[in-house]
Amino acid sequence: MxxxxxxxxxxxxxxxxxxxxxxxxxxxxxxxxxxxxxxxRISITDRLLRHPGRLSMVYFGALIIIVTGLLLLPISTSDIIFTNFPIAFFTAVSALSTCGIPVVNTGEYWSMFGQVVVLFSIQFGGLGVMTFASMVALGVSRRLKVSQRMLTANELGTTKLSEVKGVLTVVLGTSIIAEVLTFVLLLPDLFRVNHGNMGRTLWQALFYAVSAYNNTGFTPDATGLHVNRWGVGLPILISAFIGTLGFPVVLNLVQCARRRLSPKRWTLHTKLTLVTTAVLVATSLAWFLLVEWSNTGLFPADDPGMKMRRAMSAAVMPRSAGFDISWVPEVTNETKVFMSILMFIGAGSSSTAGGIRVTTFAVILLICRAAFTGHRDVTVFRRRIPRRIQMTAVSVTTACFALVMVGAMMLMFTTGCAFVDAVFEACSAFSLGGYSVGVASAGNPASLFILSAEMIVGRLGPLTIAYSISRPMAPEPIRYPQENIIVG
Structure with missing residues (x-):
């Protein structure tokens, strides 16, 4: 002393x-x-929520390296040969991003070991997306007011905003329940399709269950969706649709059902997601029935019931999972443009699908409505949407649109494809739709790398953009005089 x-x-x-x-x-x-x-005093939770965007990039980067390395091994292919790097890399990115654009036939090119690698990639990719999306929401909510933080915690299914473990449990539980139910429902009809081969039936049911809920277009065989068999096509369709809603919506619906609460008690996020999704699906269904009714590639049979099944599949799948892509190159250019718009919009927030998200699209429409009607506030269902959310929606849409256009132009330079096909392929890769019109080719490595970049940014970009924009605004040290400009 x-x-x-x-x-x-x-x-x-x-x-x-x-x-x-x-x-x-x-x-x-x-x-x-x-x-x-x-x-x-800085806990592990605080450190995780401090940089969720960086953590998600590290997670997916590490998985891409591991999966690509495994797919390069001869044991991963049916012919026991070394796969060239562009194909292995593209397949790894497509599976981990839950996009599912196949550059080779999954059931014929990859061995059982390779298909298992693809299946695990889909599962870890889907879980990672929902988990990090939830962590981004938690990280953002910590910078909000107490009331807003409580609303966010309620939508994520947690009682405390620091409960990352609780969020992980909810995400994992929701995924497992949905996949197990789909697996059980697929068994009877797949058993008939495989003529009593139980081993093949179990493998296909598992692969379809994981792939459907995670909205990935990979299939374990060359038959695609089995849309002609309603016992197989319908469970896959329902599972993929539920996956597009996002687990916060599913969780909110389950909680309200348990408490016997009316739809009026649903959260605003749930209401907006369900209404926008219903409008998009109904519009898409009407489009395919009216515009493509005579297309034998999409509707090979004259049976009205079969046409309705195929139309329903075409209406739901473009925004999420690209199952049964055989008919896509045969549609009209108008339909390709329409499908590109659907894929760009995508599915619900914190879901396994991509795009700018249906709530983002809804907010853009609501902003336009408020501007055209001369209202200062943007409202829906008697609730006012904060200015911060509006700025996020506009910024995400603008940045993602620029990304798609740049990718489309690069595809045109490297492949010589038409503008419509380039935009379609770029939207499919960015929004993780899984559809393809043949621009992605194993014989053109440049196209594979361009689309891989679109998938990576499409998977992580909107999360990162939303997180960076949603940070609290720093106080302006100097506010300059206001002056109007002419727009429009």
Whole structure:
């Protein structure tokens, strides 16, 4: 303790003449002790939520490297040969991003080991997307007001905003329940399709169940969706549709059903997601029935019931999972443009599908409605949407549209394809729709790398953009005078 109160001349300059009170050694020690205490107070949860965008990039980057390496092995192919890097890399990115554009036939090119790698990639990719989307929401909510934080916690199914473990449990539980139910429902008809081969039936049911809920277009065989068999096509269709809603919506619906609450008690996010999704599906169904009714590629049979089944599949799948892509190149250019718009919009937030999200699209429409009707506030269902959400919707839409256009132009340069086909392929890759008109080719590695970049950015980009925009606005040190400009 003698050094703590050292009044020697050596301490005089450092202590500013206060060496009689504390020496420089004590001051520095006290400062370091406070810093150590502050560091110890930062929990693992805080560290995870501090940079969820970076964490998601590291997660997907590591998985891409691992899966690509596994698919490069000869054991992954049916012919026991080394796969060239572009095909392995593209397949890994397509599976992990839950896009599902197949550059080779999954059931014929890949061995059982390779198909297992693809299946695990789909599962980990889908879980990772929903988990990190939830963490982004938690990270953003920590910067909001208390009331807004409680609403966010309620939509994520947690009671505390720091419960990352609770969010992980909800995501994992929702996924497992949906996939198990789909698996059970698929067994009877797949057993008939495979003529009593139980081993093949179990494998196909598992693959379809995981692929459908995670909205990935990969299939374990060359038959696609089995849309002609309602016992197989309908469970896959329902599972894919539920996956497009996002687990916050599913969770909110289940909670309200348990408590026997009316739809009026649904959260605004649930209401907006369901209404927008219903409008998009109904519009898409009407389009395919009216515009493509005579298309034998989409409707090979004249049976009205069969046409309705195929129309329903075509109405739901473009925004999420690209099952049964054989008919896509045969549709008209008008339908390709329409499907590109649907794919660009995508599915619900915190879901396994991509796009700008249906709620983002809904907010854009609501902003336009408010502007055209001369209202200052953007409202829906008697609720006012914050300006921060409006800015996020506009920014995400603008950035993603620019990304799709750049990707389409690059595809035109490298492949020489038509503009409509380039936009279709770019929208499919960005929104993880899984459909293809043949632009992606194993013989053109440049196209595979361009579409892989679109899928990676489409998978992580909207989350990162939304997180960065949703941060609290810094106070402006200087506010300049306002002056109007002419727009439009």
């Amino acid at each position: 003698a050094n703590d109160f050292d009044e020697s001349s050596a301490n005089e300059e450092a202590s500013k003449g206060l060496s009689w009170w504390y020496s420089a050694d004590v001051l520095s020690r006290d400062k370091s002790d406070k810093t150590a205490k502050r560091i110890r």
